[in-house]
Amino acid sequence: MVALNYRKDHVIKNKYSRSGDPLIKVQAIVVHYTANPHANAEDHQEFFDGADGGNYRYAGAHIFVDKDEAVEVIPLNEVAYQANEKEPRLSTLKATTSYYPEGNANLLTLSIEMCIEEDGSFHPDTVERTRLVVKYLQNKFPQLRDTKNRVVRHYDVTGKICPKPFVDDVGAWKDFLNSIDQVEKKESKPAAKPQTKPSYVGKRAESIYRGKEGLDFYSKATFNDKYRAGVLHYQYGFPKIVRKLKVEGAYMFEVKNSKGHTYYITAAPKYIKVE
CATH class of the missing domain: 3.40.80.10 (Peptidoglycan recognition protein-like)
Incomplete structure (x- = not known):
């Protein structure tokens, strides 16, 4: 239901x-x-x-x-x-x-x-x-x-x-x-939060940004260049999304690479595709 x-x-x-x-x-x-x-x-x-x-x-x-x-x-x-x-x-x-x-x-x-x-x-x-x-x-x-x-x-x-x-x-x-307008036995009430696990958890985060400079990713949950760990180019990605968090007014994905190392990258859908 x-x-x-x-x-x-x-x-x-x-x-x-x-x-x-x-x-x-x-x-x-x-x-x-x-x-x-x-x-x-x-x-x-x-x-x-x-x-x-x-x-x-x-x-x-x-x-x-x-x-x-x-x-x-x-x-x-x-x-x-x-x-x-x-x-x-x-x-x-x-x-x-x-x-x-x-x-x-x-x-x-x-x-x-x-x-x-x-x-x-x-x-x-x-x-x-x-x-x-x-x-x-x-x-x-x-x-x-x-x-x-x-x-x-x-x-x-x-x-x-x-x-x-x-x-x-x-x-x-x-x-x-x-x-x-159909009559219902019981009216549904709004839930504070969805009960299902977020659809992006465990999925791949892939860059769809075509700029030559690529997308920066970071060693900490920040957009500060001091913690920039590398660059992700078009169609490259991280195999696993762990969670999403709000950082400095924008969203980031916490991700893991194939070796299990943790990084952070923008979660903006105009730059990252979840699959």
Whole structure:
């Protein structure tokens, strides 16, 4: 049985992914997909966390959902840059403020990003967990309980083909909406932390950075050059990830090489692939 497995891991305030601007009110939920088959919910949290807010691009979402967990990365009373690349097609989602002129849907909605599998599809557990997240939000914000009018696709807001599996298959989208209102014997409750072991533990960390200088790795959990132990070039890696830790505002993997020696390297998904 799929559990909610909802946790909070907010990204730091920054110009690009978390402005800290308040929502005017919560008018609807906008459902998206990540379009990134190589990354789970935690990977996306890490990508948007930091001063660059995800590679200096104005984007983000409140909650990322994968087949194992749901991660809230932006507080539910703040704006996320997620559904305002065009004038909204829904008149109910037009809005403006002095601090965010013509912010429209971004000022009025909560956003859910659904992670995808390697083939671009949604894992059934991701769909079910997204349903549970919607129910969780409807319990927090009773005005969202009018599911068919208050739960919409990014496509419905601006016309963008997102979430693609639910745009390509309208029947699947309708089935998803209908499933939200199904009567349940017992409502799932958010867990403080997922009960499953992190998916990266024991896996290989491989560099996907193509720069000639390579990726530095360190003898201690720091990005200080004093403890730089070597360089990892493109497609080279460490055979075993031990754990992930936050260091100086960013994430690192503690890894072991083939001889069992311990090192530390960035865990940023734009530089490291877990396999």
